[in-house]
Amino acid sequence: MKNKIKVLRAERGWSQATLAGMVGVSRNSIVSIENGRFDPSLPLAFAIADVFGLKIEEIFFRKA
Amino acid sequence: MTSDRRIKTAWTGLMLVFPVSFLISLPWLKEQPETVVHLFGGIAATGTVVSSFVLAVLKDQDLDEWHRGAARFSNQWGWLAGGGLVAILQGIPAFRHLVSSTTSGIAERAGSSDQQILFAFLLGFMAVILAQMLCIVLLNHGWRAWMSREEP
Numbered sequence: 009m010k011n012k013i014k015v016l017r018a019e020r021g022w023s024q025a026t027l028a029g030m031v032g033v034s035r036n037s038i039v040s041i042e043n044g045r046f047d048p049s050l051p052l053a054f055a056i057a058d059v060f061g062l063k064i065e066e067i068f069f070r071k072a
Numbered sequence: 073m074t075s076d077r078r079i080k081t082a083w084t085g086l087m088l089v090f091p092v093s094f095l096i097s098l099p100w101l102k103e104q105p106e107t108v109v110h111l112f113g114g115i116a117a118t119g120t121v122v123s124s125f126v127l128a129v130l131k132d133q134d135l136d137e138w139h140r141g142a143a144r145f146s147n148q149w150g151w152l153a154g155g156g157l158v159a160i161l162q163g164i165p166a167f168r169h170l171v172s173s174t175t176s177g178i179a180e181r182a183g184s185s186d187q188q189i190l191f192a193f194l195l196g197f198m199a200v201i202l203a204q205m206l207c208i209v210l211l212n213h214g215w216r217a218w219m220s221r222e223e224p
Contacts, residue, residue, distance in 0.1 A: 036220040037138035045219050049137050 010069045014042045016060050031055040044071070076130075083127045090119035138219070146212035153211070154204025158196075161203075171195060 017027055024038045031052065040046035041056075048056065057064045094101075094116040101109050135143070161167045175192040 033136040034138055036216065037136055039222065040138060040219040043222075046138060046141065052137060 009047045010044055010071055011041065011067050012069075013038070013056065013067060016062075016067065017042075020060075027056075027059065030059045080127065080130055083123050083130065087120055087123035087127060090116040090123070142212050142215045142219070145215045146208045150208030150211050151204050153207040154202075155200055157203045157207065158200045161199075171199070 013027070017024070022030075024042070025035045028035045028038045032055070033052065037046065037048075037052075041048050053064050053068060057067055060067065094113065097112065101112060104112075171192070175188055175195055178188075178191050
């Protein structure tokens with residue numbers, strides 16, 4: 009699954025550690041999700057969407 | 073120190089106290105009747121297992137889904153890889169010789185062939201468990217390094 013977390017995070021000036029703290033996971037989780045190597049669970053995807061104030065489908069996409 | 077950390081430190085201390093106290097009391101235990109030795113050993117083993125279990129539960133509560141992914145991967149493949157590793161090692165003459173010379177060395181002191189068979193079985197069992205633990209740890213680190221590597 010692709011996502012634009014890195015771009016959204018950069019726009020807000022948040023570090024990976026900051027985002028990780030906001031959604032209650034480790035920084036490694038954010039690194040892996042950003043790189044598309046690890047797909048988050050639905051509750052975590054919702055939590056990430058909530059902190060950015062967006063819908064899940066605006067952040068996560070299917071791999072082409 | 074947070075209360076969560078204090079609780080974990082206390083349980084870790086408790087987990088270590090049981091086997092250490094057993095080892096320290098060995099000279100005294102040698103002079104005690106068998107019933108006392110078994111009772112003391114039983115209490116020490118139970119205490120260690122219970123405190124380890126509590127620590128494992130506390131640690132598990134700290135894991136997020138990424139860490140659980142690492143644990144799932146390493147456990148699934150580590151058990152298999154560890155068992156396979158020992159089976160492969162058994163095919164190496166030097167390893168077989170080491171196992172047989174160690175067991176016969178211990179059994180000579182025990183002075184019984186039954187004991188030798190028992191020691192050989194226990195050593196083999198321990199080798200499998202240790203190899204599996206090693207593989208689980210290595211695979212866990214490998215998975216974490218692979219998944220968290222930064223994009224070039």
